[in-house]
Amino acid sequence: MKKDPKLIIHTTDPVNAEPPVDKLLENFITPQPLYYIRNHGDVPEIDPDTFRLTVNGMVEETLELSLNSLKKDFSRHTVMATLQCAGNRRNQMIDFAPVPGEVPWQEGAIGNATWTGAPLKEILEKAGVKADALYVEFMGADDVFRHGENVGFGASIPINKALTEDVLLAYEMNDKPLEPTHGFPLRVVVPGYIGARSVKWLTTITLQKEPSKNYFQDHAYRLFPPEAKAETVDWDTGIQLSELAVNCAITFPKNNEIISEKKITVKGYAMSGDGRIITKVDVSTDGGETWTTAIITEGDHKWAWAFWEIGLDLQDGEHELIARAFDSAANAQPEYVKDVWNFKGYMNNAWHKIRFITKN
């Protein structure tokens, strides 16, 4: 299947692209052509007939599973889950201070899909996890070069998360085989976690005592405070990102848009981490002095985003609009980008503020 020509292409080698958010909000389940692509290397070509998934490390029995075995010998389980890149909304961090060398994602590095595959739990049970195995490492087949070395792309999750029923080894996305860019023939889907943990082109699962030493678990995807600097920071002090924070975005109007109507319906999405649902979205047109609660048009799905909207009747002129969301653990978003800014530009979940003009 082809990608939508309207995708915003950030880089072509490797491909990094996101949909325009007004298109993204047309469907609660994101069609594959509009689904963002976040690649660190070239898409590997994998022959599904000779493909084997290796499960090794601290297990009773090492497994070599064919795609056919994954489909036939384990349950076929479908989960609706929204993946969100840790770099989503980085553009507003860059507006505050530069984030060199990272993709300047707007609000579209997020997408919702139904994923079908074998529950990781069942594969781990078949292999027999040893008692002192605390992490599950995933390795992909892609070549990824950092500092002249092929480090590949890997990640890990704690064993307790790995043994929950909705972590999948997915071979289908929206009822069709995975597309090559999204991980064909097999990818991990870790609902509620940053997208980077949902390893594509999965080839190896390793049970181990420690989190993965792969570059993308051990070094990148760590969260630092605003005052930390790349040149001097002690990398081990950064938080290894896992669960998503509560977040939201206004998708209509767009920042700096000029609109010819006074009555508009503001739209957006909201998302939280690890199964927490969105309980409320507030909108302010007076810089946060007063707030009106938006209508959640679709929500309450454990691993998925919520869509919201609110009608406004505006005077001609320039407007500032702010949105903020709350989740079922009563988490709120921070007000200012400056308080969450970090030199890698991860997890921007500050209130979403935009400006637009209405004139008739």
Ligand SMILES: Nc1nc2c(c(=O)[nH]1)N[C@H]1C(S)=C(S)[C@@H](COP(=O)(O)O)O[C@H]1N2
């Ligand atoms: N093997 C591999 N898996 C990967 C990546 C990658 O570059 N290589 N990118 C990760 C990141 S950072 C994200 S946000 C998601 C994006 O998934 P998508 O391209 O299907 O939207 O895949 C993750 N899995």
Ligand SMILES: [Mo]
């Ligand atoms: Mo990502």
